[in-house]
Amino acid sequence: MTPVLRTDALGKRYGRRQALTNVTLSIPARRVVGLVGPNGAGKSTLLNLASGMIAPTTGTIEVLGSRPAADATQLARVGFVAQDTPVYPNLSVGDHLRLGARLNPGWDDRLAQQRINQVGLDPTQKAGRLSGGQRAQLALTLAAAKRPELLIFDEPVAALDPLARRTFLQSLMEFVAELEVSVLLSSHLLGDLERVCDHLIVLAASRTQLAGDVEELLTAHYRLVAARGDLDPPPPGIEVIQATHTARQTTLIVRDTTGTLRDHMPAAEHLDLEEMVLAYLGRAAEPVPTANAGQPLEVSR
Numbered sequence: 658m659t660p661v662l663r664t665d666a667l668g669k670r671y672g673r674r675q676a677l678t679n680v681t682l683s684i685p686a687r688r689v690v691g692l693v694g695p696n697g698a699g700k701s702t703l704l705n706l707a708s709g710m711i712a713p714t715t716g717t718i719e720v721l722g723s724r725p726a727a728d729a730t731q732l733a734r735v736g737f738v739a740q741d742t743p744v745y746p747n748l749s750v751g752d753h754l755r756l757g758a759r760l761n762p763g764w765d766d767r768l769a770q771q772r773i774n775q776v777g778l779d780p781t782q783k784a785g786r787l788s789g790g791q792r793a794q795l796a797l798t799l800a801a802a803k804r805p806e807l808l809i810f811d812e813p814v815a816a817l818d819p820l821a822r823r824t825f826l827q828s829l830m831e832f833v834a835e836l837e838v839s840v841l842l843s844s845h846l847l848g849d850l851e852r853v854c855d856h857l858i859v860l861a862a863s864r865t866q867l868a869g870d871v872e873e874l875l876t877a878h879y880r881l882v883a884a885r886g887d888l889d890p891p892p893p894g895i896e897v898i899q900a901t902h903t904a905r906q907t908t909l910i911v912r913d914t915t916g917t918l919r920d921h922m923p924a925a926e927h928l929d930l931e932e933m934v935l936a937y938l939g940r941a942a943e944p945v946p947t948a949n950a951g952q953p954l955e956v957s958r
């Protein structure tokens with residue numbers, strides 16, 4: 658099956674600022690992909706490149722096997738909701754649906770009307786008067802009623818309260834199941850991503866730090882805890898992502914590429930998604946070591 662997103666040495670520069678560097682990814686179709694990273698990591702840049710809003714400076718990007726926004730057909734295959742879920746404030750909810758129907762050849766009006774009723778949006782209400790959660794629901798409805806193959810969301814739940822976030826993500830999951838679409842969404846809320854994503858991309862400092870199937874990644878990462886000085890150097894195939902020390906204890910976060918770590922170290926514990934992501938973000942935030950290049954990151958507490 659054609660990957661939903663494929664990039665090769667993708668880079669984007671704004672003037673002198675390098676927003677994305679050498680990103681090479683291949684994401685299978687029918688996944689819910691979470692894109693995480695600190696402020697300024699390059700998440701919006703990657704999503705804007707995928708939706709064709711901007712063009713790469715270097716490298717290549719393909720979405721569903723074609724150049725993003727190459728033509729009207731390609732535009733119809735992708736639904737994009739930018740950060741802050743922009744709407745036309747003076748148009749009503751119903752006007753938005755009519756506009757969607759005019760602009761999109763594959764518009765599914767039944768789906769749009771059903772969704773609006775289900776989430777309790779008043780078709781006569783001006784979009785500018787909707788709450789953040791209602792606006793997000795309207796934007797999700799508009800993007801989904803295009804019946805795209807890929808839905809892209811830039812921080813769709815950032816402005817929502819916990820209940821609205823849960824409702825929104827629940828709706829999203831229902832859409833994914835019903836419409837069989839792929840989803841690419843960025844968020845800072847790792848707990849939310851853990852609930853909805855089956856694929857993960859971690860970006861920091863404009864580069865990919867980690868990418869892959871969530872279950873496989875969680876299976877491959879461990880925490881090793883031992884009295885300080887008692888941990889043997891890790892065997893080949895075990896990459897130390899982060900090492901932290903207290904006066905008495907050393908904790909290593911490691912990636913096992915052999916699948917045999919537990920055979921040697923039965924006490925190794927699995928991580929949750931948040932712990933795993935934070936280890937990579939912590940590593941990316943450290944200054945690049947010069948004298949000990951290739952050595953694990955050392956953090957003392």
Ligand SMILES: Nc1ncnc2c1ncn2[C@@H]1O[C@H](COP(=O)(O)OP(=O)(O)OP(=O)(O)O)[C@@H](O)[C@H]1O
Nearest residue numbers: 671674675676694695696697698699700701702703
């Ligand atoms: N239009 C632009 N002109 C100049 N620099 C830009 C532009 N857009 C983004 N940048 C810069 O590119 C880098 C990546 O920005 P981007 O918006 O992609 O990050 P992000 O991960 O989405 O951040 P956030 O989580 O804060 O939304 C940042 O350093 C940002 O200042």
